[in-house]
Every structure is written in C-alpha cells, then in structure tokens.
Amino acid sequence: MIDLYYWPTPNGHKITLFLEETGLDYAIKPVNIGKGDQFAPEFLAISPNNKMPAIVDHAPADGGEPVSVFESGAILLYLAEKTGRFLPGDARGRIETLEWLFWQMGGLGPMTGQYGHFHVYAPEQIPYAMERYRNEATRLLGVLDKRLQGRAFIAGDDYTIADMASYPWTDPYDKAPLDLTPFPEVRRWHEAIAARPATQRAYALTRQVNPDAGKPLGDEEREKLFGKAPARA
Template identity: 50%
Template sequence: MIQLYFWTTPNAYKVSILLEELGLAYSVVPVHIGKGEQFGASFLEISPNNKIPALIDDDGPLGQRIALFESGAIMIYLAEKVGSQLYPADPSKRYAVLQWLMFQMSAVGPMLGQAHHFRKYAPARIEYAVERYTNEATRLYRVMDTQLGRSPYLAGEDYSLADIATYPWLRAYRLQGQNLADWPNLQRWYSTMRARAAVQRGLAVMAEKVDRNDQAPSGDRWQNLFGQNQFASHKN
C-alpha cells in the first residue's frame, strides 16, 4: 500500500493528482503544517527536510519498502513504477518532460511561492519584494504561455508529469498578481487541466480538512509556516 503524507498545498496536490491519474491505490496520512506536525520525529524520519509531501510504498523496488520525500522525486518514482507515458521511455520525450518538470521545481514553485508570501502572508508589506516576485511571476507566466503557443502541453504534444506538477501552483494566479486572460495559451491549457477528472479527484483529497485558520495564519501557526519554528532544530 502507498501512504501519502499530505496537506492541502500545491506540492502535495501534485502527487495526489498523479496517483489519481495512474489509478494507484493509496491512503492519506494528514500532516497539519499549520499545527507544526511536520516537525514531529516520526515524520522527520521520512522527510528530513520537514516538508510535505512524503510517501511510503510498501511494495517498492524489489518488493522492498521505500520512503521518499521531495515531490519531483516522488512523481518520477510513481511514473516509473507503473511505466507510465506521463514520463515516457523514449529519451527525447523523457528529457523534454524532465526539463519542464525541473522548471517547475526550480522556478515555478519557489518563485510563485515567494509571490504568495510577500503579497499575502508577510507581516509587513515590503514593496521591493512584492514588485520583484510579482515581476518574476509575470516572466514565468510569459515563458509558459510562449511554450504553450508551440504545443498543447508543456513538454510537447502529450500530457505529462510537467503539466501535473505545474497546474496546482497556478491555481492561485491572483495571489501572484496575474490575470489568465493576459495569457491566452496558458489559459487554454489551464482550462484543459482543470477539466480532467483525475485532476478534480486529486484536488478533492482532504478538501473537508482545509483549515481556514491557515488562510490568514497568526501566532504559532504563522511561526510554523513561515517563522522561527521553520529554523529551529528539530531532532528526528
């Protein structure tokens, strides 16, 4: 059985959507990051970087249990586990997917996350930071819109891990200072992604558990998500 350690964040949704696309059975282990459960010793054994998602597969390589952290690594593992065309065997197609998956991991996630933070969650508005990360979000949207003007999906003609990884981060486009109408190719792709049944199922995971207190966190919750609790020593 696959166990997905999960909270309702873009990186975790990447994996829940993929599991739904692959049709793999899994159970969800909630890790409430607003309450600081990501710092618990048992979770740190699986995810030493204290981030979700993480995954345990009791039927890993050679039938052995495997534990993984980092959403990109988890996605590659799951696609390879079943030989999915979402991560194709053809090297030319595989590297096209890999480069756009790495683009999401290195740019889309981190930079849009900073736009979220400084536009909504920072305790004081810092105009330089707001401008810098909003501008970077705009640049990344332009890169994606240009690519999607050349092909239906980010890595080419076929739907892939790259699309699954990127879509959850773009759902908060307003927080990133963006209007999808400004990016017609991206808007077309976004609508296609949103309509997929597996995407909808993946986004429905733990929907009833969404904690509105974490939409405007304060006190210990803010510290757990953004503050000093992130930088404290948590021993596993």
C-alpha cells in the first residue's frame, strides 16, 4: 500500500496519473494547502520542503521499512523503477525520458507556475512579470511542440513518466488559459492523454478531495499559500 499525500494541483495530478495507470493500491492523505496542512510536523517529516505531493511506500521492493519520497519527479522515478513501467529499460530510451522529466521539473512546471501566479493569484497586476512568464511558458510549449513532431509521446511511441510530468502543466489555469493554437503537436498529444481512462479517473479525484476547487481564494488561504514562511520553532 502507498500513502499518497495529495492535493489536486498539477504536481499532485502527476502522481495520480501514474497510480491510476498501474493500478497500485494507494490511499489518499489529503494535504489541504489552503489550510496550511503542508506545515504540519508530521508532514514535514516526510516532505521537508513543505510541498506536496509525497508518498510513503509501505511495501518497498527491498522488503524493508517503509520508504518516503518527496518531490513529484523523484516520486515518478521511484514508482517507475518499483513497477518496471513507464520508463524504458534500454539506456538510450531511459536517458531521453529522464532528460524530459527533468526539463519539466526545471522548466515547464516552474515557469508555467509563475505564469499562473502572476495572472491568476497575484493581488495586483505586474505587467513585466505577467509578460515575462507568459513569454517563457509559450517558449517552452514551442520546445515541446518541436519535440513531439514525429513522435506519439515525448520519449517516442510509448507513454512514459515524462508525459505524466508534463501533461498537467501544459495549460492548467482555466482563468488564464495559454494559447495552444500555434502548437498542433502539443494539442494532439494533450488530447490523446486526456482520453486515457486513467487520466479521467485521476482528474475525477479533484472534486472528491477538494469540492471547492476553482473557487476564489480567501485571505487565509492566500496567506497560507503565498505568505511568509512560518517562523522556525
């Protein structure tokens, strides 16, 4: 059994995409980031950067004590190695997949996240920041579009953890959609992943876990998400 510490955000969706594809037994442990659950000592014990998702695997491959993993990219890699799925076994396929997994972790996720912050959540409009992150998110979509030319998925013909990492960050903000019109390969790829039954099951968890998803943030939620770091004990 895997305990998944989760809230329905793009990074959270990455892990439910994998778990629903593989059918691994898992239990969701909600981490309500709007209420500050990410700062609870018991959560920090497994995710010291106070970010979700995180997992605790109670049946690791070595048969030893439970293993905890934080950071969504590390979790995807851990689960792929545990199951032998969604990560190519050959050296070249593996490194290509990992290159694009880290591309998402270091580029697409952070830049699109900042785009969302300044277009959706910031208390005031800052034109320079809005333009800066829109341009960078758009540039990265262009990189992805070029990569997908002649390929069904990011690493080739097979769906991998690189796709699971990138898909939730492609156009995650309903209130500030990115223009995908110039990127036909991204649109084709995105539609193919959206049609997968496991994807639909993963995203259906959003309303189950957070019925208020999509509602405007209150002052307390905004402070928990974007305020100053809590004082150290």
